[in-house]
Amino acid sequence: MDFEYPAEAEAFHDELLEFLEAELPPWWVNFLSGDERNIPFTREFCKKLAAKGWLTMAWPKEYGGGEADIWHQNVVREVMWGMGEPRGPQYMNLNFIGPAIMTFGTDEQKDRYLKPMAAGEVIWCQGFSEQDAGSDLASLATRAEDTGGGFRINGQKSWVSYGIYAEQCLLMARTDPDAPKHRGISMFVVDMATPGVAVRTIETVGGPPQLYELTFEDVDIPYDALLGPRNDGWRVAMAALDHERIGLAYGGRTQVQLDELVGFAQETTDSSGRRLSERGDVRAKLIRLRALNRAQRLIMYRVFADQTGAGAAVVDPSIYKVLGGQTTLQAAQLAMELAGSRGALLEADPMATLGDGAYAWWGHALPVQVAGGSSEIQRNIIAQHGLGIPRGR
Ligand SMILES: Cc1cc2nc3c(=O)[nH]c(=O)nc-3n(C[C@H](O)[C@H](O)[C@H](O)COP(=O)(O)OP(=O)(O)OC[C@H]3O[C@@H](n4cnc5c(N)ncnc54)[C@H](O)[C@@H]3O)c2cc1C
Structure with missing residues (x-):
């Protein structure tokens, strides 16, 4: 195994650093610094990265990617984190939410969700944890009931990063309360503008960035908001979490x-x-x-x-x-x-x-x-x- 980046990836590393030096404003520190200019800046920055073909470089072309090798994509990850992550919350789209949709989504879902991600136009959040379901995630209590015309979500999610900025949420909810706890869960995509979704800031000791609590009260979503098989959302979540940890x-x-x-x-x-x-x-x-x-x-x-x-x-x-x-x-x-x-x-x-x-x-x-x-x-x-x-x- 080779322990160094290929030479082209090294050259790209330098090009990317030059781009960042030109693009990062003098006040930029880190997207976690709590500066209110951070999120608007990261939104514009992601669009610029997308225009250069550097946002989703390793994704397949059909989803707006550039099919670059994985090392180029990794250069982006490391350089961005080194420079205070100017992609902001959108790093999550690229690291694990996009890949989960690529693996488990229908063609229609891939088309609908991956292209705006690749264009740098959308912030997603991850609605997995709850107050009594963190390490023991499979104990989650948020319900998604089949109403005959779609799903109705009721419940609460805690410690959701960037929840207030997000347009979309990758949400885990229980679809079969009678099944063993890992088997009755499904994964959904919820538009954060849907009536019944509320976001509350959770103040944390370290100050900003805050975490958020999401509440879902009779939130009606269509059947095609289900990502992956019904009652097999645990598998979707585990695949997503592996990508998250390494990303x-x-x-x-x-x-x-x-x-x-x-x-x-x-x-x-x-x-x-x-x-x-x-x-x-x-x-x-x-x-x-x-x-x-x-x-x-x-x-x-x-x-x-x-x-x-x-x-x-x-x-x-x-x-x-x-x-x-x-x-x-x-x-x-x-x-x-x-x-x-x-x-x-x-x-x-x-x-x-x-x-x-x-x-x-x-x-x-x-x-x-x-x-x-x-x-x-x-x-x-x-x-x-x-x-x-x-x-x-
Ligand atoms: C900065 C931050 C951002 C986050 N962002 C998100 C997000 O965007 N979306 C989301 O869904 N969640 C998010 N989380 C939640 C995160 O996934 C959970 O905090 C985490 O899984 C732990 O759950 P918990 O906080 O409920 O702690 P608990 O599960 O209550 O654990 C408390 C302590 O007990 C230990 N413990 C628990 N069970 C065991 C065991 N079996 N063996 C040994 N030790 C154990 C834990 O390691 C921990 O130290 C975020 C958390 C943080 C801190």
């Missing part, structure tokens, strides 16, 4: 942060006047994080390479998620440690140090341990499906 290119972001940390350590002295980069303890931590970051990215490449014929383990998305979560958190903790009290400043403060602020790194790294399935749950998956350890009682 989050935290590794690209951590790499940029580690570059900044190394620069900071080279420029900064401690109270005894010694450069941080000359201290053995700091060097050891930086080297360890570099190695973890590299390992994490190689696992991601292995999964992508699998799509072109190489072998990847079925648990690789979970390994990637645990390792990525740990590395990004440890990099943020080291940043806080090295920056001292300045590390606690918000990124808008002129004295803040290290890119968009060590505290912001840490604030963004914490939820990574939980979003998309917590690290503990990923470890359970690795233990059972990777190591063959029987499930405990």
